[in-house]
Amino acid sequence: MRQALYFEEIGNQEVQCHLCPHNCTLGLNKRGNCRVRKNIDGKLISENFGLCSSIQFDPIEKKPLYHFYPGSHILSIGSIGCNLNCNFCQNCEISQTSVDQYLTGHYYEPEDVVSKAREYPENLGIAFTYNEPTVYFEYMIEIARQSKDLGMKNVMVSNGFINQDPLHEVLPYIDGFNIDLKAFTDSFYKNITNGNLEPVKETLRAISKAGKHLEITNLLIPSQNDELDEFTGMVAWIRDELGSDTVLHLSRYFPAYKSNIQKTSLGLLFNFCETARQYLSYVYLGNVTGSESQNTICSGCGKIVISRYGYFIQKNGIDPNGNCSHCNNKIVIS
Ligand code: SF4
Ligand code: SF4
Structure with a gap:
């Protein structure tokens, strides 16, 4: 505490x-x-200061981050709690609980987390993930300051529902973000997540303005956020406000927590992926094993520059300068 x-x-x-x-x-x-x-x-x-529900080394692609040190590993930690209550939450055991109910976690001081991150020499840094890091803000920022001092990279995987003052306090210590943009209507946020859309848009704008690495995840849920006009408005907004190089992960939904809507069909997912690619250079499918839509394609020549099969990564198509080795086009990668 x-x-x-x-x-x-x-x-x-x-x-x-x-x-x-x-x-x-x-x-x-x-x-x-x-x-x-x-x-x-x-x-x-x-109350959750120091309480870890998980602490483990993960592939950076699992966050998901595909354009941030691809192929690296990062110490990933999570606690409990969330400031949203999405009825489709896949992590409800840790997100929708309290310290009285959650009895299986372990306590680590911030310096213990940083020491663990240094155990593995190839480790990139520390990712704040699994549950919503905003609700363990004090723990996150203390760890992030220490790891940054040691030259490590920090990553925040978040729903983006945070006020601007705390966001600006943590921004200097975080290098890469994956932010959920769950839908593009306030009614979805209000009815299904107990949040609002506008603060999430403000978070995305602030991260982009600060020049931080930003990727976005959108979970496509049948009958909830699968109106093509709404989706097109969202990807157009991302292009216009954040830039066409902003990476989008379009994820397949499966029933979870209080939602028993049928899983997203692959046909719908592929159609929306094609639409998104008319606006954005880098669009990937999530929760679809073995899909070619996880490869990074050069926007100049259309050839594969990074191939992915699960967490097996090959970066054969990128030269040491970060350009496509086929046509010399710049690939936007941190
Ligand atoms: S304002 Fe947000 S972070 Fe603070 S107590 Fe309420 S839900 Fe938790
Ligand atoms: S924001 Fe994420 S962790 Fe929180 S309730 Fe929604 S899906 Fe679960």
């Missing part, structure tokens, strides 16, 4: 949290929507 950042005392022993756009007001002994920040004795406490 640790006293939280970004809260104010508002009288009568109540506090207001300003970490994310919910801006929860919490009476004594109450928790916020994320279930991991609690008003104890009139102060806001981050």
Whole structure:
């Protein structure tokens, strides 16, 4: 446990949290929507500080990040809690729980996490992932500062639902982001995730403006966000606001948590992938094993420059300068 950042005392022993756009007001002994920040004795406490639900070395492609040090490994950690409540959550065991209910985690001090990251000489750095890192903000930023001082790279895999002040505090310490853009209507966010669209768009703009590596994931859910006009509006917005080189991972949905809608058909996924490619240079399919849509194609000559089969990566088509070895076109890779 640790006293939280970004809260104010508002009288009568109540506090207001300003970490994310919910801006929860919490009476004594109450928790916020994320279930991991609690008003104890009139102060806001981050209850999940140091609590790891998972800590392991993963391929960077698993985040997913396809244009950020492809083929590398990164120490990936997660805690518990989330500030959204998506009814299709695939990580609900860790995202929709509290420290009272979750009894199988282990505690690591920030310096223990950083030491572990250094155990493996080829390790790229530390990825904050699995549950929503915003809700373990204090833990994340302390680890990220230490690892950055040692020259490691940091990655944040997030739903993007964070207020601008904390985002700007953490931005200097994070090198690569994968942000979920779950749909392009506020009604989807309100009804299915308990969030709002606009703060996520603001997060994407801020990351892009800061010049950080940014990839986006969109989970395509039949009957929920599969209107072609809405999707086209979304990819056009990404192109216009963030740039046509922004990497998009279009992911296949499977039933999970409270959602029993049938899985996304491959036909729908491929159709949307083709549409996205009319706007963006790098579009990949997620949750589809063995698909050619996981290869990186040169936008100049159309040849494969990085081939992927699962987490087996070959970068045969890129020269040491980061250009396509067939036509010399620049491939946008960090
Ligand atoms: S981080 Fe948690 S407590 Fe704070 S505003 Fe968001 S949901 Fe509420
Ligand atoms: S944002 Fe991610 S972790 Fe949180 S509830 Fe939604 S799907 Fe689950």
